[in-house]
Amino acid sequence: MGKQTLSFTLNGEPIQIEVEPHLTLLQVLRDKLEFTGTKEGCGMGECGACTVLLNGKTVNSCIFPALEVEGKSVTTIEGLTDGQGNLHSIQKAFIEYGAIQCGFCTPGMVLSAKALLDENTKPTEEEIRHGIAGNLCRCTGYLQIIQAIKEASEQ
Ligand code: FES
Numbered sequence: 001m002g003k004q005t006l007s008f009t010l011n012g013e014p015i016q017i018e019v020e021p022h023l024t025l026l027q028v029l030r031d032k033l034e035f036t037g038t039k040e041g042c043g044m045g046e047c048g049a050c051t052v053l054l055n056g057k058t059v060n061s062c063i064f065p066a067l068e069v070e071g072k073s074v075t076t077i078e079g080l081t082d083g084q085g086n087l088h089s090i091q092k093a094f095i096e097y098g099a100i101q102c103g104f105c106t107p108g109m110v111l112s113a114k115a116l117l118d119e120n121t122k123p124t125e126e127e128i129r130h131g132i133a134g135n136l137c138r139c140t141g142y143l144q145i146i147q148a149i150k151e152a153s154e155q
Pocket residue numbers: 039040041042043044045046047048049050051060061062063
């Protein structure tokens with residue numbers, strides 16, 4: 001099947017790219033655009049490692065058809081810094097609280113936390129747990145992750 005033109009905004013920058021219609025958003029991000037901060041874990045929509053923001057809401061990019069982001073805004077972990085290399089307050093809190101072990105779940109966790117805090121600036125612990133319920137951490141560092149998100153919410 002022939003390629004189609006896909007136009008969307010990635011981390012604030014306009015993107016236009018020719019893609020095979022069957023590709024997932026994750027494949028386009030990682031393999032075509034080389035935004036490798038987004039990780040592939042299960043590849044089946046179950047672990048959240050591939051989480052990105054689509055118009056501010058989390059999606060599992062491993063099962064999300066790339067062509068469906070046409071005209072929309074995608075944010076990956078690379079888009080969270082301020083353009084001068086300064087980390088987002090959520091990322092700083094993750095470092096401060098040791099909420100990163102192998103780091104594989106971290107981009108997805110941070111983006112889920114961002115979506116949560118953008119909607120609810122002062123979440124309870126239960127709301128934080130709910131907000132990251134779709135993100136699995138194989139290293140089971142949930143306590144530190146929750147503390148880090150709580151800390152970021154207080155800044
Ligand atoms: S890699 Fe997408 S949900 Fe696991």
